[in-house]
Amino acid sequence: MSITQQYALDTYRAWRHGAPAVPAPGAHDWQVMRELRDYRQFRAVLAGRPAHGRLRRALARRLRPRPTC
Template sequence: MSVTQQYLLDTHRARQHGEPVPPAPGRNDWRVARELRDHRRLRAVLAGRPARGRTREALGRWLRGRPWAGR
């Protein structure tokens, strides 16, 4: 069953029972991604690590270690 079919089934059941309709699939994806990012930044700060730029710094270290990286 696809996500759309499940959503339509859940919407139909909710309307039959007089309950609120569930949110459409993908509607809150950006909010969840932002909350996850904020949570990871908070955990980094509480652990005493920098909250921003860690991925770029790690990628730079990895690329500088490669012979083809154009040293």
């Protein structure tokens, strides 16, 4: 069963039972991503790591030319 078919079935069941309609698939994806980002920042702070800019610093270390002797 595809996600669209499942959504249609859930919507029909909610309608038959007088319950509020279920949210469409993907309606809360951005909210979930924001909460995941916040959770990862929180875990970083608890572990004593910087919460912001970790990816940029890691890329800068990789891309920075190394001094040659």
